[in-house]
Structures are given as C-alpha cells and as structure tokens.
Amino acid sequence: MALYQSALSKVSPAENERATLLRQQLQPRYxxxxxxxxxxxxxxxxxxxxxxxxxxxxxxxxxxxxxxxxxxxxxxxxxxxxxxxxxxxxxxxxxxxxxxxxxxxxxxxxxxxxxxxxxxxxxx
Structure with a gap:
C-alpha cells in the first residue's frame, strides 16, 4: 500500500481522475x-x-x-x-x-x- 500511496502522490489530480475512470472501465473484465x-x-x-x-x-x-x-x-x-x-x-x-x-x-x-x-x- 505504501508503494501505491507513493505513486499516487506523484500524479496530478487530472491523471488520478483519468486512472480511476480507466480502472472502473477495466475492473468488470479484468x-x-x-x-x-x-x-x-x-x-x-x-x-x-x-x-x-x-x-x-x-x-x-x-x-x-x-x-x-x-x-x-x-x-x-x-x-x-x-x-x-x-x-x-x-x-x-x-x-x-x-x-x-x-x-x-x-x-x-x-x-x-x-x-x-x-x-x-x-x-x-
């Protein structure tokens, strides 16, 4: 979890939002x-x-x-x-x-x- 938090701290809010949307789209299939x-x-x-x-x-x-x-x-x-x-x-x-x-x-x-x-x- 620390690695995730570290990576999250290095992205912009816009990148984080885009990543969240992509994860939500991919989650049902993968x-x-x-x-x-x-x-x-x-x-x-x-x-x-x-x-x-x-x-x-x-x-x-x-x-x-x-x-x-x-x-x-x-x-x-x-x-x-x-x-x-x-x-x-x-x-x-x-x-x-x-x-x-x-x-x-x-x-x-x-x-x-x-x-x-x-x-x-x-x-x-």
Whole structure:
C-alpha cells in the first residue's frame, strides 16, 4: 500500500481522475474475480490435456515423479527426457492430484490478486 500511496502522490489530480475512470472501465473484465475464473478454466483445460489418454498416458514426463507419487515438487519441473519409469499415466495422475491440491488452496475464495503468465509446455 505504501508503494501505491507513493505513486499516487506523484500524479496530478487530472491523471488520478483519468486512472480511476480507466480502472472502473477495466475492473468488470479484468478484476480479480474474473481473472480467477479464467485462470481456473485454463488450469482445468491444461490438466485435461495431461490426462487425455488414460489408457496409455500422454507421454508427459515430470522430474521428481514416479508411478508411486511425487518425490520432489519444487515447481513441478517437467523434462522431456525422463526415465521410462517416470513417464507413466500413474505419474501423470500423481502430478494432476498434487496440482489440484495446490490450486484448491490458491483459488480458495477467489480472494487477492491472480497473476497468470504465458502458458509454457511442460515437456513431452
């Protein structure tokens, strides 16, 4: 809040009024509640892609994951050259379950700011 107050003290009343009008115009489309819904839809769409072939898996390999579960979760880095043991539908399921647990915490109540960056392929 201090940073906001500092910035606010450096703008003219006319600039502040214009910024307020712009914020009011953008809020319905880009406010936290709407951004969170878009982020949730995007998350679900990408999780569906990971689990799109339940019989054979999709070939996604996740570093630190095997068929039993997640052995290391730091950022859930993926790597395309994982061992065959790590590239199973069971490992994909383990990653999806872990992501769901974390996303439930992050999206709980749609409160706060939501930042969604560019989507990057985790690897195949």
């Amino acid at each position: 406010g936290d509640a709407f951004a969170a819904l878009r982020a949730d839809r995007r998350l679900n769409r990408n999780l569906k892609e990971i689990t799109s072939n339940p019989a054979y898996g999709t070939g996604w390999c996740f570093s630190g994951v095997n068929g039993v579960g997640i052995t290391r979760i730091e950022g859930l880095e993926a790597q395309g050259n994982g061992t065959p043991e790590a590239c199973t539908s069971a490992s994909e399921d383990a990653v999806v379950r872990a992501i769901r647990v974390y996303s439930d915490k992050y999206f709980d109540g749609w409160k706060g700011h939501v930042t969604v960056g560019e989507l990057e392929a985790a690897g195949k």
